[in-house]
Amino acid sequence: NVDFQYPGSDRKQLIDISMQCSLASRVAVIGPNGAGKSTLIKLLTGEIESEVGTVWRHPNLRIAYVAQHAFHHIERHLDKTPNEYIQWRYHTGEDREELEKNERNNAEENQKAMEQVFVIEGEKRVVEAIVGRRKLKQSYEYEVSWVGRSSVDNTWISRSKLEEMGFGKKIAEVDAAEAAKMGLNRPLTAKEIEKHLAEVGLEPEFATHSRIRGLSGGQKVKLVIGAAMWNRPHMLVLDEPTNYLDRESLGALATAIKEYGGGVVIVTHNREFSEALCTEVWKVDNGRLTPSGHNWVSGNGTTVIKEQEAEDMVDAQGNTIKAVEKKKKLTSKELRKKKKERMERRKRGEEVFSDEDDL
The missing domain is CATH 3.40.50.300 (P-loop containing nucleotide triphosphate hydrolases)
Structure with missing residues (x-):
């Protein structure tokens, strides 16, 4: 839709x-x-x-x-x-x-997301980068690094949570990169x-x-x-x-x-x-x-x-x-199936038009 x-x-x-x-x-x-x-x-x-x-x-x-x-x-x-x-x-x-195209298309939205301040474990943090991905049940979670912090402070955050935080396009870029690696074997x-x-x-x-x-x-x-x-x-x-x-x-x-x-x-x-x-x-x-x-x-x-x-x-x-419409001739099996469907519809009280019998 x-x-x-x-x-x-x-x-x-x-x-x-x-x-x-x-x-x-x-x-x-x-x-x-x-x-x-x-x-x-x-x-x-x-x-x-x-x-x-x-x-x-x-x-x-x-x-x-x-x-x-x-x-x-x-x-x-x-x-x-x-x-x-x-x-x-x-x-x-x-x-x-593909990466250059994504960077051009997503630069503005990614920049806005990167400037946000989040409270993690009671501390204010700013996202530096999304540096990894791993499987989480039927989805994925992503490794996030933080500005001014070492890699030991990296946090794994679920896909749905990152989308709520405004990183939808960024994780799409990570997904595309991971998908590309799978094809380059x-x-x-x-x-x-x-x-x-x-x-x-x-x-x-x-x-x-x-x-x-x-x-x-x-x-x-x-x-x-x-x-x-x-x-x-x-x-x-x-x-x-x-x-x-x-x-x-x-x-x-x-x-x-x-x-x-x-x-x-x-x-x-x-x-x-x-x-x-x-x-x-x-x-x-x-x-x-x-x-x-x-x-x-x-x-x-x-x-x-x-x-x-x-x-x-x-x-x-x-x-x-404009094409000339062709009327398809049904097989015997298809005709029997149609007839059975019409009979069942009549039993249920549904209206069945007479021209359907010509199908």
């Missing part, structure tokens, strides 16, 4: 949005230009936050996000080789790009990176011996995707991949996605690409979300929404193309 409105905007970009993803998700996000698709994706990945509604992510979740303007990921590193870029990004044991060597980039179609000649500025557009995109996938994410989010990949590369990406064991969310106008890969569609229009297909919100992944069998599609200019 999330609403979102950018500061200074005269209208809400998203209204009462509810959705859910898992490792099994294969989602196509469609809708006209300006409908709120990119805003929805930014909420999903944590790039922006809403003050209305609830957004929950597993503390150990790793998301790989490739933006619509894919080259912005590497524009500050054009004089590095692809191999050097990945080494720079992950050499601390964390994803530096392989050597960050030139040879290993070379092998990894070869798997996304970037040959060793370019991966190790060419500067990024000298790569073609397609090669740069392969680098961006390869770098995002280095820490073995649970979920891959692609914003308009058909804008920056040629047909051959799209085919290779489609094959890789089919074999990928995590969740996939794709913002796209390409009907052929989405239909080949996605079992669920999120249609965004005028700030509202209409899901169809295999929907994890309704019934914990067991329900198929049949409200509209043929989805309206949207072309590259944002024009809605």
Whole structure:
């Protein structure tokens, strides 16, 4: 039930949005230009936050996000080789790009939280840093260091308590760092990176011996995707991949996605690409979300929404193309089940319409 409105905007970009993803998700996000698709994706990945509604992510979740303007990921590193870029990004044991983004987005709120004075064991203290995390029943607790005190005075505080204290974004940063470490259980060597980039179609000649500025557009995109996938994410989010990949590369990406064991969310106008890969569609229009297909919100992944069998599609200019609805023919087993359900409803005194008998 999330609403979102950018500061200074005269209208809400998203209204009462509810959705859910898992490792099994294969989602196509469609809708006209300006409908709120990119805003929805930014909420999903944590790039922006809403003050209305609830957004929950597993503390150990790793998301790989490739933006619509894919080259912005590497524009500050054009004089590095692809191999050097990945080494720079992950050499601390964390994803530096993700950490820098979080620091930019959360700086003001984190600063306010750090300036607060708390009474701990009868003494006034100011938080210096959150330096560790450990399991606590079904959640976590975090090790807090205090200004002017040694490490022996560090305190373990529960997640819920820290959130009450105003450290929600700070513990999200700690969670992201811990999640990244879990995905980096392989050597960050030139040879290993070379092998990894070869798997996304970037040959060793370019991966190790060419500067990024000298790569073609397609090669740069392969680098961006390869770098995002280095820490073995649970979920891959692609914003308009058909804008920056040629047909051959799209085919290779489609094959890789089919074999990928995590969740996939794709913002796209390409009907052929989405239909080949996605079992669920999120249609965004005028700030509202209409899901169809295999929907994890309704019934914990067991329900198929049949409200509209043929989805309206949207072309590259944002024009809605009306689809012709097809009436699905039910199997004998489904017909018997429907008949049994109608009989039980009649026994309970519920009204059953005659046209239901035609289903």
